Amino acid sequence: MAAVAKSRLAIYPGSFDPITNGHLDLIRRASSQFEELVIAVLRHDSKEAEFPLSERTEMIRDSVTGLANVRIASFDGLLVDFARQQNAGLIVRGIRAVSDYEYELQMALMNRKLAPEVETVFMLPGEAYSYLSSRLVKEVCRHGGDISDFVPPHVAEALRARRDRQGGTG
Ligand code: PNS
Numbered sequence: 163m164a165a166v167a168k169s170r171l172a173i174y175p176g177s178f179d180p181i182t183n184g185h186l187d188l189i190r191r192a193s194s195q196f197e198e199l200v201i202a203v204l205r206h207d208s209k210e211a212e213f214p215l216s217e218r219t220e221m222i223r224d225s226v227t228g229l230a231n232v233r234i235a236s237f238d239g240l241l242v243d244f245a246r247q248q249n250a251g252l253i254v255r256g257i258r259a260v261s262d263y264e265y266e267l268q269m270a271l272m273n274r275k276l277a278p279e280v281e282t283v284f285m286l287p288g289e290a291y292s293y294l295s296s297r298l299v300k301e302v303c304r305h306g307g308d309i310s311d312f313v314p315p316h317v318a319e320a321l322r323a324r325r326d327r328q329g330g331t332g
Contacts, residue, residue: 170196172251173199174253175201175203175255176201177218177296179212180299180313181218181296182313184295186314192254193232196231200235201226203215203222203235203236204237205236217320221314221317225316235248241273252280253270254283254284255282256284258291269282270282270284
């Protein structure tokens with residue numbers, strides 16, 4: 163297979179702790195726009211992840227089985243270094259609401275300063291997902307709420323199993 167042109171190889175980075183239907187909506191949209199999409203899972207973060215990298219990656223893998231041009235990788239350190247290493251010209255980020263914009267703008271401009279050749283592209287997830295976040299899904303699950311509309315079934319199962327192991331409500 164011919165190498166994908168730099169401008170057509172996009173990276174979709176995040177913690178994915180865990181992947182939600184909002185992430186998946188964006189992945190589907192981005193994979194239809196770019197030749198290849200690399201989902202870049204952050205290995206370590208300042209905030210401790212609920213799920214270890216292996217489980218977060220596995221949950222993503224089981225969610226994107228139908229998407230032939232999507233690849234999963236993990237990274238540590240600077241995102242732009244990973245983008246360069248992958249020879250990617252684009253970073254894709256989702257903006258759900260105006261409240262996301264300030265942080266995303268700051269990050270995009272810092273990344274541009276660090277790596278001017280890497281462009282950030284903002285995409286909008288479907289409006290049905292505009293209130294969805296991994297953090298809220300975990301919170302709802304912890305307190306025994308129904309999360310089936312928010313994450314794929316295997317992710318809901320993993321979240322419930324984790325809650326039950328930790329002795330949460332419900
Ligand atoms: O969707 P998330 O979980 O908020 O993702 C944040 C992520 C992983 C994109 C961001 O924290 C990141 O890029 N971290 C890597 C370190 C880095 O490059 N920091 C400088 C960005 S300005």
